[in-house]
Amino acid sequence: MAVDQEYFDKLAQTVIDGDDEECVRLIKVGLDKDMDPVKAIEKGLGKGIIKVGDDFGEGVVFLPELIMAADVMKQGTAILDEKIKAQGLNRKSLGKIVIGTVKGDIHDIGKSVVASVLQVNGYDVVDIGIDVEIETFIEAVKENKADCLGMSTLLTLPLQVMGQVIDKLKEEGMRDNLKVIVGGCPVTQEFADEIGADAVGFDAADAVKKVGALLGTKQVLLKEPWQISTREDNV
Amino acid sequence: MSDSSSVKSVHIHIEPIGRHVTVKAGSTLLDASRKAGIELISPCGGAGTCKSCLIQLVEGELSPPGLTETELFNRKEIESGYRLACQAVPLSNVKIYIPQESLTTPQRLQIEGQEIGVALDPIVKTIDVLLKPPDLNDLRADVTRLNDEIHKHGIAPARIQLPVLASLSDSLRAQDWSVRLALRRDEIVAVLQPGKSPMGLAVDVGTTKLAAYLVDLSTGQSVAKAGAMNPQIAYGEDVVSRISYAVENEGGRERLRATLIDGIDNLITNLCDEANVIRNQVVEVVAVGNTAMHHLFAGLPVRQLGLAPYVPAVSEPLEFPAAQIGLDLAPGAYVHLPSNIAGYVGADHVAMLLASDIHESRGNTVAVDIGTNTEITLASNGQMLSCSCASGPAFEGAHLQDGMRAAPGAIERVQIEKGEIRIQTIAGRPPVGICGSGILDAISEMSKEGVIDKGGRFQKDSPLVRTKDGKEEFVLAPSSINGHQRDIVITRKDVNEIQLAKGAIRAGINILLMEAGIKPDDIDEFVVAGAFGTYIDIESAIQVGMFPPIPAGRFRQVGNAAGIGAKQMLISAARRKQAELIARRVKYIELTTHKGFTEEFLEAMYF
Structure with missing residues (x-):
């Protein structure tokens, strides 16, 4: 062949x-x-x-x-x-994304799907799991020098944690250099605006598009998803 | 949120039927309901004079009440959102609740179940006593007199609480010193007239429906039964949204409790009327429900149920005076709440297991109760494993384009043969929408007839598939034959909803089988309980892959087994004990974090 x-x-x-x-x-x-x-x-x-x-x-x-x-x-x-x-x-990665299900929720599948789809679209994804504490999100963003943070929940009560994470990011002076996308069954655009998130991913495909738009990689993503560079470029 | 003058059409969400309809701005709610195929009683023909088409606003904005309504309703009713459907015009998207009495045909509520014989051994027993009236030579107090008499029956002095004591002296004299005492262990809970039976109340508190039975504790026979929607539905359709309401609104938890008690109180009135019984005769209540309903009924906190790891406040059986939660029964009546298993496996499942006697089965028995949350238990080799899966509300008709609950006009059976579609509706009414058993049949037939493929994709070359706005859909009932001049269709999104629901249930079953180390074919008996489970076609459930492919003869559809289990606990102290043992024996498996779940779930989504 x-x-x-x-x-x-x-x-x-x-x-x-x-x-x-x-x-x-x-x-x-x-x-x-x-x-x-x-x-x-x-x-x-x-x-x-x-x-x-x-x-x-x-x-x-x-x-x-x-x-x-x-x-x-x-x-x-x-x-x-x-x-x-x-x-x-x-x-070369299109960007580094930290993603997790917020504290109070242990639903894994939706978040993992989004993580996988982002990853295969050329992003560097760090999946920090379920029932994630506010502090753990902050540390993961710091440690990984993330460009984008994704938070998910299927339940309504844990929704407030998303707002608390964003507040904490602001407090730590980390919010300006970071894009935040939220998602999950109860998440609406209205809610995202209220807590000051940058976007809502309504499903995995939507999340990829929104992250692309947030990180300015949209065009690259849809036409040519893979950017290759030599090692020298990266140094 | 929206400027009403610019709104051209509004979306109406109608509970408890679960129908959605979009109407032109300016239409009344009565018009909107008709368009949705739901008939409200309106003898005055929409003039606003008869109060028959009463509805309650749950969310959104309506035109302000006019003169006719302010005359008909008092301030409290207006504040609670009560309106006349023929007068109120939505100014935004709204959610409304239609009380039972405003509907021309009541919703189908399932309260039957297969009963199994249980030896009568109620916790409340009666003794008839005839007292010698006091006179100047016998100045013993009423209670002393009573205790001296029952001592002759070999019963030690009884405890008697203040509410019973408050009516004792008058009762004794009014009944000429001849009384029937209702004794709960060593406590007098009611002073009845001779010949009157002590009554028990068994309630199945579902998230959507309530079912109640009035049972004669001297015979063990049900004398009346009644069903109604859980009125809490006005505060959220599912358990998760009710928990949120309770936590996020001041006084929310108390409002949910009061609403539920109101609903049960109405049922008690109906039951007592039907059986010609007075409330004072009702001496004992057994209530079962999922863990969230259990907590809300008893007024317990629910925040911890809405957050991982979802632990109940209490799992042990509870007993408390009925008056403490606002139930107006015999002055000393008690409520018994059986054990629950976990945050999402409640006492209703325990009651169902009890009624099905699966703890006594020798072989491998699976028992499922399908709802928004589906509880599954596998009894195998003396061990019992339970799990709960989020099957979602699709089988209650929610989240489906033309879905509805099982009410008149709902398509409940579907057959496709040689390209010809045959449907059957509840009460034989013109089709209005599709309920759970109908969508299950439809998807099963669509998969069998090759309308959809293994992955749920519509097959474009099928003559039954049409394309509308670039999306494929299947027309189940064309507008020419149905109740609202709009085609009833099944979309790809509907198919997806069913894939998620049946995938979750099957994955749950598979995980339990895996944990017990047995194969589907090793299942000797498969018990299906609950309203939806009673009406489904087992072959359809197997065809779509919701249930494993085992011979049809191994399935047993048992109806409202939770209600039966509750009744058994009412008439038998031994059954109560057994329920407690079952709950303690069951090992709960958390699916969400089970390592095999995702793979099983994905696999089970295929047809």
Whole structure:
């Protein structure tokens, strides 16, 4: 099999189909033929995940497909990233995002889906889990030098924690250099405005679009999700 | 929020039916209800003179009450949001509550259940005594006289509380010293007329519905039963929003308690009328409900139930005088609240397990009670595992484009054969919307007929799929045959809602099976309880993947088993003890943090 357009289309399709075995197999075939790993991400996996993300946004596919696609994407990029590193290159992240479910809530799935989808769209995502204390959010943002903070809850009572985290960020003088996006079943635009969040992600696809807009990566994200730079650039 | 003059159309949310409708600005609520296919009683023809189409405003803004309404309602009623549907015009999006009496056909409420024989052994027993009246040579006090007499029956001196004492002396004299004493262990809880039976009240306090039974404690027989919507619904549709209301509004918790007690009080009036019983005869109450309802009923704090790790204030059985929570019964009547298992597995589930006797089953038994929260228990090899899954309100018709609760006109059965759709509605009325059993059937048939694929995607080449505004949908009942001149459809979003609901339930079942180390086929009996569970078609539930594919003969639909369990605890002290033991034996599994849950959940969302 030649590494051509047809090959990349097939690779994209493995993401759409959620077929991890076929994805890994195709990547190995490609790498054996000295395929450029960057191109495999750009023209193959990336195209696939964008299609799934768009379909999800439009209600064509649903959660299981989205999560499985993200999972295949992760497995594929892990192999390709290794190759990119071996070539002395580095993939530049579109931004660093800390994400977690706020204190008082232990619902994991919604937040994890958003984390996965952001990650496969080229962001560096630090998922700090569930039932996260205010202080833990602050520390994670500091420690990771995050560009964006995502907070989630499925319940109504823990909503207030989101406001408290934002207040604390202001207190610590960290708010100005940080974008904050909130999400979860009870979160409305009105509520987000009230507590001073920058945006609401109404679903995973929406979260990716809003984060893109907040970090100014929207165009890059939708057209060419993967920016590659040499190691020298990063130093 | 919105300038009323610029509003062209408004959205009306109608409770307790759970219907949504959008109408032109300027329409009355009566018009809006009609458009939604809900008939209100309006004998005066909308002139605003008869008070029949009474509704209550829950949220939003209505036109100010006119002269006709200010004459009909007192200030308190106006302040509580009571209005006439024929007069009130929404000025914004509104949520309204229609009381039972304003509806032409009552909602279907399920209060039946399969009963199993229980030996009569009530906690309240009676003895008939005839006292010698006092005279100048016998100056013993009334209570002393009573105790001396019951001592002859081998009963030690009884305790008697102030409220009972307050009426004792008059009762003794009015009844010519012949009385029937209702004794709860060693306490006199009521002084009845001879020949009058002591009555018990069993209540199933659901988030949406209330079911109550009046039981003759001397025979163990139900003498009347009644159902109603839980009036707390005006303060939030589900447990989570009620908890928020209670926590975030001053006096919210107390308001929720008072509203619930009011609702139960109405039921008691109806039950007593029907059975020709006076309230003073009701000496004992057993109430079951989910943990949040239990707490709100008893006036306990609920904040900790709304925040992880969701612990109850109390899990042990509770007993307190009925008067303490505002129930007006026999002066010494008690309320018994059985144990709960966890923050989201309540005494209603314990009662259901008790009624189903699954703790005694030898093989592997699964018991599910489907609601907004679905509780599942697996009894296997002497151990019992329980979990609760957030199945959401889709099966109550909420969050669906044309969803509604099980009320007249709801599509409850669907069959598709060779491209032809057949529907059956509740009470045979023209279709108004789809209720839980209907949507389950519909999705099952759509999947069987290839209208949707494994992932819930509409198949564009299916003749039953049409595209509207760029989105595919399935027309279940065209406007030509239904009750409001608008097609009743199922959208992709509706399919997603069902995927989430049935996925959560199946994942819960699978996790319990996994924890017990058994396979679906090892299930010997599968008990399905609750209103929705009674009306669903088991084959549809298997077809969509909500239940595991085991032979139909292993399923048992038991109706309102929680209510039956409550009744059993009313008439049998032994059953009460058993319920306590069941609750203690059950091991609760938290699904949200279970490592296998996400994978099972995602897998179970497929058809």
